[in-house]
Amino acid sequence: MADLQRFRDMLAAYMAKKGLRSTKQRDAIVDAFFVQPDHVSIEELLARVRERDAAIGYATVYRTLKLLTESGVADEHRFGDGLARYELADEEAHHDHLICVECAKITEFEAPDIERLQDEVAKRFGFVTRFHKHEIYGVCPDCQKKTKPRR
Amino acid sequence: MADLQRFRDMLAAYMAKKGLRSTKQRDAIVDAFFVQPDHVSIEELLARVRERDAAIGYATVYRTLKLLTESGVADEHRFGDGLARYELADEEAHHDHLICVECAKITEFEAPDIERLQDEVAKRFGFVTRFHKHEIYGVCPDCQKKTKPRR
DNA sequence: CTCATTGCAAATAATTTGCATGTAA
DNA sequence: TTACATGCAAATTATTTGCAATGAG
Secondary structure (H helix, E strand, O other): OOOHHHHHHHHHHHHHHHOOOOOHHHHHHHHHHHHOOEEEEHHHHHHHHHOOOOOOOHHHHHHHHHHHHHOOOEEEEEOOOOOEEEEEOOOOOOOEEEEEOOOOOEEEEOOHHHHHHHHHHHHHOOOEEEEEEEEEEEEOHHHHHHHOOOO | OOOHHHHHHHHHHHHHHHOOOOOHHHHHHHHHHHHOOEEEEHHHHHHHHHOOOOOOOHHHHHHHHHHHHHOOOEEEEEOOOOOEEEEEOOOOOOOEEEEEOOOOOEEEEOOHHHHHHHHHHHHHOOOEEEEEEEEEEEEOHHHHHHHOOOO
């Protein structure tokens, strides 16, 4: 688990710079995100947040996640199921994803050697890298067992 | 440029197997795709196709591109601008993408060493890979010149 | 007090689908 | 002839936005 305080500070700084205000809705959403900032969708997060305050509207969740993304606290991902998912923008421990095409489970992996080769590719083309996506779609071990049981 | 005939055969086989018919609209769309099968969007393809037959509806383009995708002739990509783009599903010459965040230009790259490391990652997690996405987002050489001119 | 924020509903944008009509095979 | 295909418009889905009411600083 990353250093959450660092992210809270990052968000506070961004909000101060932009003259944004903190509200109970925002706090509830941000807290809910920090509880388990791992590939949550808006809908999942909204459900979590409504346990604390049932009146929070989904537009507020969209707006707050956009705020988290702009402030550099969260990264937005799209894994092919048509909706955005968010996770902590943890550069220190950068990882990429394996996505199961059967059960949609997401597994993280780190591969510094791939990152290095990737930097070389960017350099070869004269690109200044901002970010990247590396996603491997396939069938996870669990689903391999389910899909082709010996019979 | 890949062996287009191979892809035409692949499509014909798929259509035969499914009992699908060839129509002048489908032919026009497929031909237009084959002319330049490089990251076209539905809208771009529709424009191209309408030069030949102005009456073709956009639903037909959607349906035909889905057909191309299902038959293994085309791959669908989403590069973050909110719409689907299609390219030839050329496994022999597999490549990934560099996307300029300024001008949205897409550059292809091949990196067999990355692919190999990626296979190792999948194996390490017991995944059976179906396909992958590796996209590097950054600023291309042209836009670097535009964005920060010496002044 | 002032201006950002919220919740709601309506607006978008990309894509999909129902259906009457057209048309391959 | 017998389904499959098409074009249109309406439906869907995820997300965004206008606006009046609310609330933070």
